Amino acid sequence: MPEDTNRSWTLASRPNGAPKLTDFELKESPIPTPGAGEILIATRYHSLDPYMRGRMNPPTPAAYTAPVPVGGVMESDSVGEVIASNSDLFNVGDIAMGKIGWQEYGVLDGRDARKIDPDAAPISTSVGILGMPGLTAYFGLFDVGNPIAGDTVVVSAASGAVGAVVGQLAKINGCRVIGVAGSDEKVSYVVDELGFDAGVNYKTENVAERFQALCPDGINVYWDNVGGPITDAAVDHLAIGGRAVICGQIALYNATSPPQGPRNIARMLLTRRARMEGFLVFQFSDRFQEGLDRLAMWIRDGSLKYREDVVDGIENSPTAFIGLLNGANFGKLVVKVS
């Protein structure tokens, strides 16, 4: 392809249920030109996160942000090199991250991009543990979950981009941490490498029985990335005064009709005097620097580890995203673009 071509993954059609490869279309267009105050970024990595499934849906009153329009570029945080700048904030050669999307080149207002120090950490972490997923874990756990030392914290999707951080932050906070994941390899990873106290393989074990055995005094904080039967079991085991933090509902994202399940949530919240609360990381945007500073500190001192699942080549983005919704990734999923 010619050097002045930008390849972009666009939304070809809104999925009915699980996204298919045909719901995405790779379009070519000229590399865009930055206007006044803008910068042009050559993407090195773009992020893939479960929330993007929601952006593929039609607009609804309940959606917290506008969806990607059909024909529009798929949304993501991305990080890359500034190759042209009309902004006082960036020089050519700087590394910048921002909402560039699934594409090779993007233009952002300099004020909407964040400058990344490539010597501080691998730049891919700016869309992972030192980006939205890490901040989601930090603020959701500490400001919504309110764990205290000695609490039992159960984390679903425990080896994923957010769950792995949540569990490690809870350990740093003096909690007992149980991780739920979808393979023995992932369970071993969170226990043996990340230091969780125990793990549950939800595909091979009876989750309710395991919660009963592992959390005899109940679950003080349940971190919900998934929804569905794992959440049912966790809610049934909440401790008095427990908190269920709703971060994601990946088990429900591909549903084609309203999912049904037991009416246990309100009843358990009542008898356990417990709380279930949803949040979006953007609620805490005025404190992002605090979160980034602490996450970076814990990475430096070795108490916070991360694992990336790097897919090579933007042509593979849709396949990798479809896999993410099925738990095929192992660690924070990013696409290496160039």
Place this chain on the structure above:
Amino acid sequence: MPEDTNRSWTLASRPNGAPKLTDFELKESPIPTPGAGEILIATRYHSLDPYMRGRMNPPTPAAYTAPVPVGGVMESDSVGEVIASNSDLFNVGDIAMGKIGWQEYGVLDGRDARKIDPDAAPISTSVGILGMPGLTAYFGLFDVGNPIAGDTVVVSAASGAVGAVVGQLAKINGCRVIGVAGSDEKVSYVVDELGFDAGVNYKTENVAERFQALCPDGINVYWDNVGGPITDAAVDHLAIGGRAVICGQIALYNATSPPQGPRNIARMLLTRRARMEGFLVFQFSDRFQEGLDRLAMWIRDGSLKYREDVVDGIENSPTAFIGLLNGANFGKLVVKVS
């Protein structure tokens, strides 16, 4: 019956689904004798409240208190006259309330009874608006629901012992209040007599459509006395940052198998950055006097009204209780014992 006989409603059998009259047995026994520090109370009124249905179930780990044993006296707050006292805290002739149960006479440790001033308010209010139901409304609304002036507050079971207080307190607090009730008469009562802004008859109207029309900016506080489809609709209409306060789940209490419903709660809490929280009034026991003082103040100044549904004669307690679970009462249900 002889004057020294105490009649007590006992739990004959644990109900399977809705309680039947045969699940209760009226037993006669000698009037008990108070021991050291104890008082003997001749019951004037005993309370009937939905929570008592839970006390009829077998013990479970999720229950927040021990159930009534089979053969045991049905539990209730009751109020009556002290007719014998071995306590420094009470004289014969005082009015006392406490956990006497569904019976004509009861013995309590003087420290477990509350002295009631019969000149301040009708003594039946000590088991109603100036007792557990009023305190439930006060602490649940203000400390869990956290309404602010201008909020839209939706109250289920709006004409009941708790709901009617919640709605009026929300009005005092400067909120817009929508009441949900099960008859046009009840809806008229909360709107025309209690000053709610609007009402919904859930038996004849499409609740979701009415919420949409009445709460175009969403529900800031939903007071849940009921669970089930009304709660589904309210959760679907939560505003950003909304709070669903779980006080009761009366629609589910008689279920014989685990009730099923849409998995909308966690999803809506996530997209709305909202919270659902259960509580028990006993969490606030160190502040009961604050609540009673304020409720009494608002009753005195006319901003808080109440309606009692008085059933005459302890022989009618089970029938009245079964009706309560079906919404047959209109106002705070109490049984006049003598």
